Amino acid sequence: MPRITINNQVHDIPWEGRNLLEVCLDLGYDVPYFCWHPAMHSVGACRQCAVKQFRDEHDTQGRIVMACMTPATDGTIISTDDPEAVAFRRSVAEWLMVNHPHDCPVCDEGGECHLQDMTVMAGHNYRRYRFTKRTFRNQDLGPFLNHEMNRCIQCYRCTRFYRGYAGGRDFEVLGWHDHVYFGRAADGPLESEFSGNLVEVCPTGVFTDKTLKEHYTRKWDLQTAPSICVHCGLGCNIIAGERYGVLRCIRSRYNDQVNGYFLCDRGRFGYGFVNDEERIRQPLIRNERGELEPCTIEEALWKTSSILRHGRAIGIGSPRASLEANFSLRYLVGEENFHHGMSGRSYQLVREMLAILQQGPAPAASMSAVAQGDAALLLGEDVTNVAPMLGLALRQNILRQPTREALRLPIHEYEDSAIHEAIQVGRGPLYIATPDVTRLDEETPNTYRAAPQDIARFGFAVAHAIDPAAPEVTALPAAVQETAARCAQDLLTSLHPVIVSGFTCGHPDVIHAAANVAWALRRRGKPADLCFTVPECNSLGVALLGGESLNAALQAVRDGTADTVVILENDIIRQMDVDLAEELLERAQHVIVLDHLPSPTTDYADIVLPAATFAESQGTLVNNEGRAQRFLPVFVPQGDVRDSWRWLGDIMVMNGQRGCETWCHLTGVMRLMAETVPALTGVTEITPPPDFRLVGQKIPRQPHRYSGRTAIHADRTVHEPRPPEEVDAPLAYSMEGYPGQPPASLIPRFWAPGWNSGQAVNRYQSHIGGPLKGDSGGVRLIEPPPEAAITYFDHIPDAFVPREDALLVMPDYLIFGSEPLSARSPAIAARTPRPYLGLAPKDMERLGAEEGQVVALLVTGTCYHLPVVARPALPRGVAMLPAGLGNMVALGLPQWGHIEVKREVWD
């Protein structure tokens, strides 16, 4: 254990190979820094982290070193408060501020600005510079980010994140000397799916959140709570901020196992749906004229409960609603009448994944395991569009092997520029088998474009090449066979391979092939992990809860066993074929829908109950890895909006249903659920119970500087209103409460004295880059059994044969547009492309269709008129339809579709 001395204090530090800055921050010393970032490490560019190092205890002179570039080795002696070091740091801050406009009052970063914090910490209080400052023209970077270059202090963090960490290429350092500019060659939206992280990566107000500007509020005026992103199946941890009933911004909430420090742009900017003007805020009942009209809560409850009392009801749950809401519905209608709200097809896929993870020997990879892995095979998934942060994790995975190589040189792991210099274009093995190009293609020469069946066959061939006991694929083209053999070899020579697959191919065989590969590797002694993408934020959770599919629900209504349908937070018209969904809704005598926003499904409802969104309610979601995580309410919604579980509980109470008293409190529901469903036993452990107190106090959602509390309602009353009561969580809607650090799962915001920006997370981690203090980061519900036997899947599909009369229409998932809730958010909508149909050039030729020409596509019972876009890489016989844009089906694909070429051209 290295022993080091800081300011005459002796510290034993757990391991070697770290730099002094990290060690100082771990130990709670305030050393200011700019260019160092915990995920991107050190470059020694800003000179802000200077400390004094002494040769030994006789050295009285010492010398200034950069803490971030100096290893903390045994016997190191440093001083952070040496007068020379202090003076040095002060002048560094001063010169970094020379061109800064000192415009904090009008800067969106103010109040959560690392530059403010560090300037204060470095002791630069008075400006002496009296000369002209250089000024820049800012760029329009699209709907997500503001750009205010005059505030730049040239720390280079933005480009190191954007290019080095996230692989973006449309952003650069321009100019030189006093005119260093961080931007694009020309105005235009930043192309990286992770651009929003610049808001948090940039220590100054150069990059700020443009969506927040629409309804700007300072951090100290935001009411915040820990939450979970609902916009894909990965379950990234977020902090959501509200004021005056408006959700104003999403920030990343550090979780070392899941999203680390970052978020994708869908997750960060997709929150607008919560503030949507069309939000359902009152219960609605269909009147005699057939229109939905508002009614009171009592009326709605009375009507609903009486329908349920007299009818034969089934429940349709939702893969985007919490476990608690789904469980409440299941309890209301009875287990045998509960449907999980997925189509038969998507449920089958999720079930397969679940079974593979529950029974096979390969565990589900957390995102950090993916990033820590050193080789990857992607079967069927364009991850950056489907589960974006997985793409960011894979970008780290492929640097692992070259980094290991580089570390044979005399450099430290934290020396970022040295490592990048040594790596150059080196990349670890990444194999991508998908129908069309993906955003990760530029990182690998190993891509294979094929239809789902052929992707599965490729996967099976890889598995067989790894372990001859895995079934063999016959009649594979030589080139594919060769790639499979190479892939097998690369996976076998890696230390920690990750096999990624998922739902987008819509083919169980693809998932089986992924399992075979991972299991074959396990048999050969490689600790291979599996990583599956799932369609929605709680797909796996709902699958653990069980229930029947939507097709079974339709059957129940058809044969009359059910006449009433209760639909929970689900637009079932998106989940299944439109005509089947419509049949279900039309046949049912009573349709009761709980949801946030009007949808094609609510159009069929007799009663609509306004359901709270993630930001207004509490619940548990299970991500693609089987990790159960809790989101807590940020604010109390306006109108009659309430948690779905509460609506359902109140209906039970009205009907005097046995056990309904449990529904008074969420904890009761959670406990009952954990007792009833063995797979969910762990969920009660995620957050401390509602009666948890620290020094007798709750944890305040509002910062201690929250302003205007007594003035907010001054136009109506001078009395300060009573804050809303919170009974279901140990958080308070107030600025009063425990001022220190709460347990990790309850952290409403990262803040520490002297650290107002999100970088205060340093103070919450057990060590830099490690878990938050005292936290599990969620509870993993699925682990492989100890002695899992391997039974290889042996159904190998036939090779894909293109048809003359039809095309296999595949869903083209888009980060912006395919997920319905985020798609309603203005910033995301601005980045959503217009609908199109992607065709292989050969098929265009055969059909006589030109680029841009509008063709009619008949698929899943619907006719779409779409302009053709040439997709040169697409295999013949396969077409790409953007998933979920407008009224487009997503989860029903792939299916055979028919195309008719028309004459007119898209305007």
Next chain:
Amino acid sequence: MLSDTERQEIEREIVHYPRARAAVAEALMVVQRHRGWVSDEAVRDVAALLEMTPDEVEGIATFYSMVFRQPVGRHIIHLCDSVSCWIMGQETLLEHLQRKLGIGFGETTADRRFTLIPAGCLGACDLAPVMRVDDDLYGHLTPAKLDEILERYP
């Protein structure tokens, strides 16, 4: 669009490197030799040829002060404004030049004959004060000498 000659010259540079993009500085100089400066369009064309993004080429183009991203005059005067030259009287020279040509740093004379650009040490401090006109270096400058030298560049 790059001319055939430009393209060929750039391709001759590319073969010296393991990756095309390593030749970006040379490629920009090829374009500049032919056109006097590098336009936005040329940045995009060079990017396409070297499999780079325009942003990446722009990063290089704006880093090197010898790459001109604006049209310049027929002759370029690089007047050193670094320490040694400054000590040896660069300021007087600059004043003289500015008066004589009617332009400041970064500007071009109306007749497009000269563009005046500062240079951070031309590596000839022993001859300070120093300037470069096109590819020729001149040291131990005085205002009189300056006048005489500029006459050589019509």
